[in-house]
């Protein structure tokens with residue numbers, strides 16, 4: 001059979017949720033198509049191994065175009081290519097968006113998508129045992145909890161945050177919690193829990209759910225303005241699958257705009273450049289790519305570092321560079337390994353401008369689906385982000401210098417104390433900043449001329465097609481985005497189910 005009620009493209013964070021929730025209705029036949037394999041290498045399950053997955057076959061192995069904000073460098077741009085998608089290679093940090101950062105979505109033209117609207121869906125995703133059930137989910141599919149036995153150096157780092165005036169929070173996912181703490185991790189019984197582990201594997205045997213892996217979608221099929229299915233390649237042969245109700249695109253903030261453009265949905269002039277017939281002229285497809293910039297300070301440790309039991313990042317802090325800001329614009333985290341100092345005991349402080357002003361794009365380089373798109377996250381292209389990163393570096397250094405870390409202290413080796421002046425820090429940041437792996441916003445929902453979907457996530461100008469993934473976010477949550485992707489997907493599943501009831 002190649003006809004289904006729903007065809008979901010991409011089995012990543014959002015696609016796993018949507019396929020699982022839609023197939024709860026036994027009358028709905030659901031096909032989920034994923035380009036990558038059903039399972040990754042063993043390392044994908046080992047929390048401490050996550051950083052080593054970048055550049056492996058579990059990653060699409062894309063790179064950015066030259067980034068003027070990074071002195072013209074092109075940087076690796078990882079995202080997951082396996083069932084579970086980026087949640088199958090990510091750092092397992094589970095942090096919701098700050099209330100005010102999500103409320104911004106309404107102001108950006110997405111009424112009904114404020115924090116309070118999203119809260120029930122954040123709750124629906126998670127099983128956060130022992131937490132306040134008013135704000136936290138206690139019986140959802142994804143088990144989240146802080147590190148059971150945190151690294152002793154991470155606990156010292158938490159003391160350092162406290163010493164520098166960060167309010168230590170029990171639950172960083174409480175709606176307005178600002179400060180530092182042990183963050184929730186998507187680790188269960190010592191292993192990574194991807195969205196596929198939480199949402200798909202428990203329902204694998206449903207007769208109305210088909211999961212096709214190693215199948216790369218190359219384009220959408222339209223009958224007039226109605227999307228009726230997808231074309232995909234599997235085992236070297238071209239095939240199609242039809243959807244009688246809807247195709248749901250969940251190929252991620254890079255894959256989704258790429259597939260839309262390949263299929264004639266996007267900026268008309270750009271599509272015609274590549275000889276693609278225009279189905280709907282939507283200038284916002286691929287525009288507005290937003291990401292978090294990341295840089296790290298690497299320290300040697302003054303003593304041996306015990307091996308990590310978790311994901312290396314158990315403690316984070318959030319800060320405002322300006323007290324008048326509605327939500328923190330800086331995140332600092334402690335990492336119990338110094339990857340840039342191989343063979344030496346060490347640790348690192350990472351920091352990010354989590355409310356960036358820089359914007360970029362995803363655009364075509366070819367009409368051939370096998371050719372990756374041009375990815376331009378525009379990292380540090382807005383001067384304000386560079387200044388925030390300078391301030392963040394100083395905040396991170398302040399924490400690193402606190403007495404609570406004296407027992408662990410060696411010295412900051414990269415960039416080292418000689419890089420301290422404003423201009424030196426700017427120059428160093430232009431060289432060493434990269435992505436925090438959080439692309440969003442390439443098919444924004446809303447009512448602005450640049451929006452791609454309406455607030456029910458239906459693509460403008462066509463029928464039978466929705467986008468449900470990180471692409472639809474009107475702005476980036478000032479936190480790691482995975483929990484927000486899952487919440488958006490929970491809500492979308494409910495909207496789709498209700499429309500087809």
Ligand SMILES: Cc1cc2nc3c(=O)[nH]c(=O)nc-3n(C[C@H](O)[C@H](O)[C@H](O)COP(=O)(O)OP(=O)(O)OC[C@H]3O[C@@H](n4cnc5c(N)ncnc54)[C@H](O)[C@@H]3O)c2cc1C
Nearest residue numbers: 010012013014035085086090091092093217255470480482
């Ligand atoms: C290295 C790394 C570390 C990260 N760390 C964290 C973290 O600690 N915490 C956090 O909150 N966030 C983190 N993130 C980000 C987070 O994982 C993503 O925001 C989230 O997973 C995005 O979900 P998505 O559903 O939009 O896309 P994805 O999860 O990327 O899913 C897209 C899926 O679509 C598939 N696909 C794409 N194109 C096609 C096609 N043509 N045909 C078929 N299938 C296709 C892909 O293979 C993939 O499985 C990290 C990301 C990375 C890469």
